[in-house]
Amino acid sequence: MEGPFVVLTGAGISAESGVPTFRGPDGLWRSFRPEDLATPEAFARDPALVWEWYDWRRQRIAACRPNPAHRVLAEMEATLPDFTLITQNVDGLHQAAGSQHILELHGNIWRVRCTRCGRVSEDRRVPLPEIPPRCQCGGLLRPDVVWFGEPLPAAVLEAAWEAAARCRWMLVIGTSALVQPAASLPVLAHRNGARLVEVNISDTPLTHLAHEVLRGPAAQVLPTWWASRRPQQ
Numbered sequence: 001m002e003g004p005f006v007v008l009t010g011a012g013i014s015a016e017s018g019v020p021t022f023r024g025p026d027g028l029w030r031s032f033r034p035e036d037l038a039t040p041e042a043f044a045r046d047p048a049l050v051w052e053w054y055d056w057r058r059q060r061i062a063a064c065r066p067n068p069a070h071r072v073l074a075e076m077e078a079t080l081p082d083f084t085l086i087t088q089n090v091d092g093l094h095q096a097a098g099s100q101h102i103l104e105l106h107g108n109i110w111r112v113r114c115t116r117c118g119r120v121s122e123d124r125r126v127p128l129p130e131i132p133p134r135c136q137c138g139g140l141l142r143p144d145v146v147w148f149g150e151p152l153p154a155a156v157l158e159a160a161w162e163a164a165a166r167c168r169w170m171l172v173i174g175t176s177a178l179v180q181p182a183a184s185l186p187v188l189a190h191r192n193g194a195r196l197v198e199v200n201i202s203d204t205p206l207t208h209l210a211h212e213v214l215r216g217p218a219a220q221v222l223p224t225w226w227a228s229r230r231p232q233q
Ligand code: BV8
Pocket: 009, 010, 011, 012, 013, 015, 016, 021, 022, 023, 024, 027, 035, 038, 088, 089, 090, 106, 145, 146, 147, 148, 149, 150, 151, 152, 173, 174, 175, 176, 177, 178, 179, 180, 181, 199, 200, 201, 202, 204, 216, 217, 218, 219
């Protein structure tokens, strides 16, 4: 377990908590695909429809608790001297599990941002009292997440590239590795000589690069893997 350790998570780590994945069987909402709704164009065209989807997801996520895979990552952060958690998820379950320092590449579904004054605030109301929700300034609020076609927060992405470039280990958990630029982080780590461990229930475009593949549900296979690797106290 020598050297900097980086973890990249996707929707699959939250699947056993009950959060629907994006491309899994339960990923659809009223037959819309995420790529149809998670875009600035969809929001400009019909902010109420986009907010109905987010309100539905917020209500589902509010009922979900972190699972053993989230908790292992919080323990790893507390145990390993040089550890970085990068997530594509917006569900906030890593924070709920006790992870302290998280690079949220795609934002967070519990934060809202005003499209007029730019004010960012946490909003945990489920369901929302009005759709679409408005700021005190009267401006339309949007979810503080990164939509398709939008740039990722520059400082967060910069920190993620740096962590991926210098790590000796990268654990990639529950991602289909289809969304860019997140999916390029493990490729960079691998190119720089990191040991790649993939945790997934099925193959992904990264599987052929992995030195170790833990094939199975993250909440089951990750605790076992960590128990056999954790530095003895
Ligand atoms: C950008 C936040 C540039 C919102 C999300 C070609 C055409 C058009 C566009 C593109 C293109 N090529 C690249 C692009 C750009 C695009 C992109 O990548 N599109 C893809 C679809 C091809 N990317 C972007 O637009 C990004 N921005 O590039 O900007 C730019 C630069 C400067 C200036 C202007 C612009 C922005 C991407 C971010 C989009 N936002 N989410 C919201 O959540 O509402 S992405 C969304 O997908 C989620 O964040 C999610 O995390 C992410 C990735 O999905 P996964 O996490 O991998 O989840 P998925 O369901 O896919 O897979 C689940 C996996 O878990 C599976 O592998 C499954 O087997 C596994 N699993 C299931 N159960 C378990 C499990 N594993 C373990 N245990 C289990 N129990």
